[in-house]
Amino acid sequence: MKKYFLIGLFIVIASLSNSAKAQVFLGEAFVGYNICQVDGDQIMGFFKPGVNVGVGVIAPIWTKDKFSIELSLEVLYNQKGAKQGRKYWDHKIDSITGLEITGEYKLNESYGEVPLMIYFTDKKLVSAGVGVSYARLMSLSEYEHGVKTGVTATSGEYNQNEFNILADVKLRVYKRWKVGFRYSYSLNPIREREYFNVMGESLGVFKQYNNLFTFRLTYVFNEKLEDLKREEYIYQGDNPKFHNKALEKQRRRLERQKAREERRKNK
Secondary structure (H helix, E strand, O other): OHHHHHHHHHHHHHHHHHHHHHHHHHHHEEEEEEEEEEOOOOOOOOOOOEEEEEEEEEEEEEEEOOOEEEEEEEEEEEEEEEEEEEOOOOOOEEOOOOOOOOOOOOEEEEEEEEEEEEEEOOOOOOOEEEEEEEEEEEEEEEEEOOEEEOOOOOOOOOOOEEEEEEEEEEEEEOOOOOEEEEEEEEEEOEEEEEEOOOOOEEEEEEEEEEEEEHHHHHHHOOOOHHHOOOOOOOOOOHHHHHHHHHHHHHHHHHHHHHHHHHHHOOO
16 A cells, blocks of 8 residues: 555656646645544544645636636545543453453554545635545554554454545645645544443444544645735825825835845845
């Protein structure tokens, strides 16, 4: 699986290189922080951290005035899972596993993920998008009551293929830099598991789903910065006070721009 993930990453990077010449596509890179939980595992709370890193390609498909619709294809390394600290201190022993019942649990999942998104962008400032993704389980480790279990990515307990629904919002904060917020939820169960109480009685079989929020920082490689410049305010009325104020504002802006250019030349 890692081989195919690296091949996909290479293809996207190659696309970014070509897009820099054609200026038809835009390339982007992401680094993000996940807060995760697994629904259906009898644990509540988004306590499991993870990383979200990767690259992507943006293809504008429709533009009118200052509004645009774009498609985005990404290749990500995405960490998911669940976590719970110790809950019980009475040193009881589980009759099935023979382990001390502490209530501790940790699930670490690493996925190679390919999201396909559609974004609606206003004034090149704010983007809102929805989409779907395919994810392949690359590695997995599980700890129950502080002890590592024998469950792995290939041992058969977990579904190696995952499909997700995504919702995303991005805000430009400085030139080509954006901050974003993404929500992701599994469309298919990642696992089905039977749970038991401390008396060994079955609580039922539960389907489990990944559920996570992601905070991301995005850099767009080859976006034309001149497209982001705001139009200068020019007073059209007869009052000299406001006309002179607009001219003074423009003069100060040009002086700051000239000073920045001089500093760059002297470095």
